Structures are given as C-alpha cells and as structure tokens.
Amino acid sequence: MTVGLSINGFIYYAASVPNQTPPVFVCFDVRYERILSFITTPKEVLVWKVYTSLIEYKGKLDVLVPTNCLRTGSSFDRFDLWILEDVTKHEWSRQSFQLSLSLPFAFRRSQRMISQGTNKAGEIIFSPTSLPGPAQPFYVFYFNTDTKSTRRVRIHGVADTEEFWSRHGLTGMCCASFSPQHHDSIAFL
Incomplete structure (x- = not known):
C-alpha cells in the first residue's frame, strides 16, 4: 500500500489483505530477514493509503497525512x-500542523506535492512528484515544526529552461525524486 521506509535496520510499509482486516504496518527486520511485527494503526493513518507519506522524523516512523484534500481536491495547507x-505496544500519537501556504495536491500523481522526508535540521521536506514543465521553476518547500514556518527554495537548473528540455529530449510528464539527506562534496570531483 505504501513505499517502504528503512529506519535503523528495519523496513516499514503498509499492507492489507483485500476485503479483510484493516491495513497494518509491517516491520521487517533486515538483519534477520524476517517480519518482526504487524503494527495496528488508527484508522485515520491510512485513510489516504497511497497519498500518505512515510518519513523518519526524530528517529521514529511517522506518517504524514494531508487533512483537507478531500474538500479542496487540488491543494492542502x-x-x-x-x-x-512504541513499536511493540503499537502506540501512536498525532500532531496537527497548519502550513503558512497551500501546497499543490491533485489526485493525479503528476500534479502532487508529497513529503520526501526530513533534513538534518528536522524540517519536513515537500517536493513535487513531477517536473512542472518546460521553462517553469522547480521549488522545494521546508516546514519547520518548531517555528511553524515554511520556506520555499527554488532549485535552479532542474528543467527550468526550454534548452534543458530539448537537450535531454524531455516531453510531457517527467517524474521527480528527491533525496533529503543527499549532499555532494567537491571530494567527488
């Protein structure tokens, strides 16, 4: 039901049996190559299923669920x-947040803003699932849960010119993936 997320040697993902019990999170122990547990969840956690984002936040599995998409269908704030x-006791807590601006959210994957995780500063990162189109700017958003502030960062050189699109033969929709902890060093040069 969701993409898996690796945290400290365990992979977490949502799974279900059609027309059976409610969905659960599976905790798979990579070192011993076995399922450690099936974690029951509050019904609100997987209400969106593929629209939810699994992230690691402060060393724990977190599930980010946009809350007003059903009403608007095109954005969320x-x-x-x-x-x-607690993994063994299946205990969950919830925090609700209000963004200072609305982020695009469409039911079609090509027009969706999702969370890719957090950075080392603990900010939740939101990025588009696809490039916005030829000669349009590419933005990534960072939300600080402590200050409740959102900052928008334009990433230059990411398909933001017609020349880039034609040089690489890009047409139509192009998926975008973002790695929140990646950084380059001049040592690689």
Whole structure:
C-alpha cells in the first residue's frame, strides 16, 4: 500500500489483505530477514493509503497525512503527523500542523506535492512528484515544526529552461525524486 521506509535496520510499509482486516504496518527486520511485527494503526493513518507519506522524523516512523484534500481536491495547507511512539505496544500519537501556504495536491500523481522526508535540521521536506514543465521553476518547500514556518527554495537548473528540455529530449510528464539527506562534496570531483 505504501513505499517502504528503512529506519535503523528495519523496513516499514503498509499492507492489507483485500476485503479483510484493516491495513497494518509491517516491520521487517533486515538483519534477520524476517517480519518482526504487524503494527495496528488508527484508522485515520491510512485513510489516504497511497497519498500518505512515510518519513523518519526524530528517529521514529511517522506518517504524514494531508487533512483537507478531500474538500479542496487540488491543494492542502494542513496535515497530521502520526508518530509511532512504541513499536511493540503499537502506540501512536498525532500532531496537527497548519502550513503558512497551500501546497499543490491533485489526485493525479503528476500534479502532487508529497513529503520526501526530513533534513538534518528536522524540517519536513515537500517536493513535487513531477517536473512542472518546460521553462517553469522547480521549488522545494521546508516546514519547520518548531517555528511553524515554511520556506520555499527554488532549485535552479532542474528543467527550468526550454534548452534543458530539448537537450535531454524531455516531453510531457517527467517524474521527480528527491533525496533529503543527499549532499555532494567537491571530494567527488
């Protein structure tokens, strides 16, 4: 039901059996190559299923759920962060946040803004799932849960010119993926 997320040697992902019990999170122990547990979740956690984002936040599994997409269908400015407090006891807590601006959210994957995780400063990162189109700027948004502030960062050189699109033969929709902890060093040069 979701993309898996690796945290400290365990992979977490949502799974379900059609027309059976409610969805659960599976905790897979990579070192011993076995399922450690099936974690029950509050029904609100997987209400969006593929529209939810699994992230690591402060060393714990968190599920980010946009809260007002059903009403608007095209953007969201609020989200719930469901935190798995205890893996063995299946205890969850919830924090609700209000963004200072609305982020695009469409039911079509090509027009969606999702969370890719957090950076080392603890900010939640939101990025588009696809490039915006020829000669349009590419933005990544950072939300600080402590100060409740959102900052927008334009990434220059990411398909923001017609020349880039034609040089690389890009046409139509192009998926974008973002790695929140990646950084380059001149040592690689």
